[in-house]
Amino acid sequence: MVADPILLIGAAILGLCFGSFLNVCILRLAKEDKKQRSLFHPPSTCPSCGQPIAWRDNIPVVSWLLLRGRCRRCGHPISLQYPIIEAVVGVLWIAAMVVYGPTVHFLAAALFGTILLGIAITDARHYLIPDEYNWAGLIIGLSASLTAGVPGFKDAVLGAATGFALLYAVGVVGRWVFKEEAMGGGDIKMMAMVGAFVGWKGVLLTVFAASVFGSLVYVPLLLRGKKRHVPFGVFLAMGAAVVFVFRDAIIDWYLRFVRAG
Numbered sequence: 001m002v003a004d005p006i007l008l009i010g011a012a013i014l015g016l017c018f019g020s021f022l023n024v025c026i027l028r029l030a031k032e033d034k035k036q037r038s039l040f041h042p043p044s045t046c047p048s049c050g051q052p053i054a055w056r057d058n059i060p061v062v063s064w065l066l067l068r069g070r071c072r073r074c075g076h077p078i079s080l081q082y083p084i085i086e087a088v089v090g091v092l093w094i095a096a097m098v099v100y101g102p103t104v105h106f107l108a109a110a111l112f113g114t115i116l117l118g119i120a121i122t123d124a125r126h127y128l129i130p131d132e133y134n135w136a137g138l139i140i141g142l143s144a145s146l147t148a149g150v151p152g153f154k155d156a157v158l159g160a161a162t163g164f165a166l167l168y169a170v171g172v173v174g175r176w177v178f179k180e181e182a183m184g185g186g187d188i189k190m191m192a193m194v195g196a197f198v199g200w201k202g203v204l205l206t207v208f209a210a211s212v213f214g215s216l217v218y219v220p221l222l223l224r225g226k227k228r229h230v231p232f233g234v235f236l237a238m239g240a241a242v243v244f245v246f247r248d249a250i251i252d253w254y255l256r257f258v259r260a261g
Contacts, residue, residue, distance in 0.1 A: 007097055007101075007102055008094055008097055008098070011093045011094050011096070011097035011106075011110070012090050012093065012094050014093055014110075015089045015090035015091070015092060015093025015094065015110065015114075016060035016061060016086050016087075016089070016090040017060060018089055018093070018110075018111075018114050019060060019085050019086035019087070019088065019089030019090055019114075020058070020060045020082075020086050021039075022085055022089055022114055022117065022118050023081070023082050023085050023086065024039055024044070025039060025118050025122075025130075025132070025133070026081075026085070026118055026121050026122055026125075029122065029130035029132055029133070030122055030125065030126040030128055030130065039132075044058060046071040046073065046074060046076065046078075047076070047078075048071060048074050048076030049071060049073055049074035049076065051071075051073050051074070054072075057072055060083075060086040060090070061083045061086050061087055061090070064078060064082055064083040065083070085117075085121075088117065089113075089114050089117065092110060092113045092114065092117070093110045093114075096109040096110040096113065097110075099245075104144055104147045105144075107144070108140065108141070108144035108197065109244065109245075111137075111140050112137065112140070112141070112197050112240075112244060113241060113244075115133050115136065115137045115140075115193075116237040116240055116241055117237070118133055119133050119190060119233055119236075119237050120233065120234045120237040120238070123186070123231040123232075123233035123234050123237075124231050124234050127184075127229065127231050128186060129184070129186025129187065129189070129190050129233045130186070131186070131189065133190070133193075134186070134189040134190050134192070134193045135189075135193075137193035137194075137196070137197075138160060138192060138193040138196050140196075141156055141160070141193060141194075141195075141196025141197040142156050142157070142160070142196050144156075144197070145196065155199045155200070156195070156196045156197075156199065157196075158195075158199070158200050159194075159195030159196055159197070159198060159199040159200045159202060159203055160192045160193070160195040160196045161192070161195070161200075162195050162200040162203045162204075163190075163191030163192045163193070163194055163195030163196075163200075163203040163206075164188055164189070164191060164192035164195070166191065166203060166204075166207060167183055167187055167188040167190075167191045167207075168183075168188050170183050170207075171183030171184075171187075171188060183232070184232075184233075186233060187232055187233055187236060190233060190236060191203060191206070191207070191236065194206055194236065194240045197240070197244055198240065198243050198244055198247055199247075201247070201251060202240075202243045202244070202247045205239070205243045205247060205250060205251075206236065206239040206240045206243045207236075207239070208239070209235075209238070209239030209242055209243060210232065210235040210236045210238065210239035210240075211235075212239075213235040213238050213239060214230055214232060214235040217230060217235075218230045
């Protein structure tokens with residue numbers, strides 16, 4: 001569907017703002033010091049001179065471009081990550097509006113995609129999936145399911161339970177077989193969050209898709225003798241995004257394939 005230009009502009013603005021907030025989450029939630037993990041205090045500061053960033057220098061994408069990627073006070077370069085994340089999330093929100101229109105599903109899709117992006121980046125950098133992403137996503141997913149009534153809420157709860165139980169079981173079996181930690185607690189809680197959005201069938205598809213994506217990266221590394229830990233949360237995020245958008249189409253294709261066989 002083609003959304004009204006005003007709605008697209010509104011979605012873009014919201015996306016840029018959430019992208020700016022996601023930058024704060026990515027920067028702070030990976031810190032071990034609980035006091036430094038607050039998302040609201042202290043306010044944003046220059047990583048070089050430590051001076052607070054004025055509101056006019058904190059406008060998503062625009063400020064970075066006007067300042068040519070440097071701090072107004074000390075001239076120190078500001079990471080390109082900030083405008084890239086903001087722009088990506090802005091595009092994500094626009095895409096969600098185009099596909100779903102001004103509905104609750106649009107809001108769920110946009111927020112889910114934003115959280116998945118935060119998880120993927122944080123896990124890729126720090127091998128960590130902060131609980132804040134998972135609990136916030138779980139609440140949003142369960143809340144959004146209420147628009148479909150009791151059946152929708154039951155499906156979301158069942159999906160969350162399935163996601164948690166499945167990854168927990170994989171972790172237990174993996175620990176028994178490989179004699180080492182096979183599945184992190186963050187991955188397990190993440191799949192509970194994902195299940196609230198995609199249901200129990202979507203959970204199975206997500207884990208399968210993540211395994212395929214992960215194999216495409218891990219197997220070549222293994223063949224080259226570079227055995228290393230691969231952040232599975234990155235691939236779970238990729239799989240969850242694909243399943244959220246194409247779940248019904250994938251299931252329909254699979255059923256037609258089975259019947260034809």
